[in-house]
Amino acid sequence: MKKEESKYERAIKRVKELKGFYNHLKIFLIVNGTLFLLKSGWLHLWLPEGFPTAGYYFDWINANVLIWLLILMVHFILLHRNKWAFSKKWEEKQIQKFMEKESDETKRYKEY
Numbered sequence: 001m002k003k004e005e006s007k008y009e010r011a012i013k014r015v016k017e018l019k020g021f022y023n024h025l026k027i028f029l030i031v032n033g034t035l036f037l038l039k040s041g042w043l044h045l046w047l048p049e050g051f052p053t054a055g056y057y058f059d060w061i062n063a064n065v066l067i068w069l070l071i072l073m074v075h076f077i078l079l080h081r082n083k084w085a086f087s088k089k090w091e092e093k094q095i096q097k098f099m100e101k102e103s104d105e106t107k108r109y110k111e112y
Helices: 002-040 060-079 088-111
Strands: none
Touching: 002 060
């Protein structure tokens, strides 16, 4: 029973991590999409009078998107940290492969 609870708790944790990433992605798209529309001039009709609309006021948006995108990529990498090529299973498979290769070579030399 304890093992099943542990699996259930890990599953809950994983779902929370996925939900957090998707919320992060959703907020990224909404905020930076709005900023892009503001920078491109599509939202200038709805801005209050006197709001600065010159292009140089929005130069920071590119840096904001780049930095936030890097943070989002780190979040993605942390979310999928167990699925990368150098996981424990991959290491075990590689060790087994090299052990079998060495065993085959030893058998081949013993035959001569």
